[in-house]
Amino acid sequence: MDDMDVTSEAVISMRGVRAELGARPVLRGIDLTVRRGEVVALLGANGSGKSTAIRGVIGQVPISDGEIELFGIPRGRFRDWSRVGYVPQRTTAAGGVPATVTEIVSSGRLSRTRFGVFRRADHAAVRRALELVGMADRAKDSVNALSGGQHQRVLIARALVAEPELLIMDEPMAGVDLASQEILARTLREQVASGTTVLLVLHELGPLEPLIDRAVVLRDGCVLHDGPPPHAVGQHALPGHDHVHPHAPAGTESIRTGLLS
Incomplete structure (x- = not known):
């Protein structure tokens, strides 16, 4: 979204957000805005x-100061969670509970049903979500029989099945095999093309780099950089990586170091 309209709706707004885990400060006054259609x-x-920042957005971590709004509504009063899809860090999709792939994905559709009763459109949405992530052929299988990458694809299908306007993902590529990474990147491309707003935590940009509009770099609970994604990936994109690459064009490493070190 090169020509992003700065007046477009703020889907996520964090202002002066602070949070602690135990007695340890984790967020020290975060300001972050994600506008409709952006991929951040x-x-x-x-x-x-x-x-911690994204778990604060969805209410899993209490904040001690500041304000968070979703779609212009204070998070404490926000109730329309079907508009938000969340993919946690990779865990076993069923949490050890025996369940099929279809059952796990269907659980993500409940917020769109009336009293938990599935209608034809709901079943169709489940099938469509499974097809998006390349898991339709495993629909009846137990999630306990899946590989790590397949688990992650099921979690993403569960988030997509409610057709959310905002998709929040916590390290979706971590520990995922290359084939699943490619499927996840393709799935995300399709969601972005349809207008979904995306906020995701990444250890490195990897195959998602072409989709990223903005990168927000955190260090010690503070925003260090908010702007164009750094060209370097992996450890090179993280704070504190400041050695000079002999193959880098003159001057580029110092700019990158100024942003990220």
């Missing part, structure tokens, strides 16, 4: 506050 990546070293 949260980058930073381990412990920088990335996952």
Whole structure:
């Protein structure tokens, strides 16, 4: 979205957000706005506050100060959670509970049903979500029989089945095999093309790099950089990586270091 209209609706707004885990400050006054149609990546070293920030957005982590709004509504009063899809860091999709792939994905559709009763459109949405992530052929299988990458694809299908306007993902590529990475990148491209707003935590940009409009780099619970994604990926995109590459054009490494170190 090169010509993003700065007046477009703020889907996520965080202003002066602080949070602690135990007695340890994790977020130290975060300001972050994600506007409709944007794809924003949260980058930073381990412990920088990335996952805490997005868990704060969805209410899984209490904040001690500041304000969070979703679609212009204070998070404490926000009730329309079917507009938000969330993909947590990779875990077993069923949490150890025996369940089929279809059952796990269907659980993500409940917010769109009346009293939990599935109609034809709901069943169709489940099939469509499974097809999007390349898991339709495993629909009746137990999730306990899946590989790590397949687990992640099921979690993403569960988030997509409610057809959310906002998709929040916590390290969707972590520990995922290359084939699943490619499927996830393709799935995300389709969601972005349809207008979905995306906020995701990444350890590195990887195959998602072409989709990213903005990168927000955190360090020690503070925003270090909010702007164009850094050209370097992996550890090179994280705070504190400041060595000079002999193959880099003169001057480019110093610019990158100024942003990210």
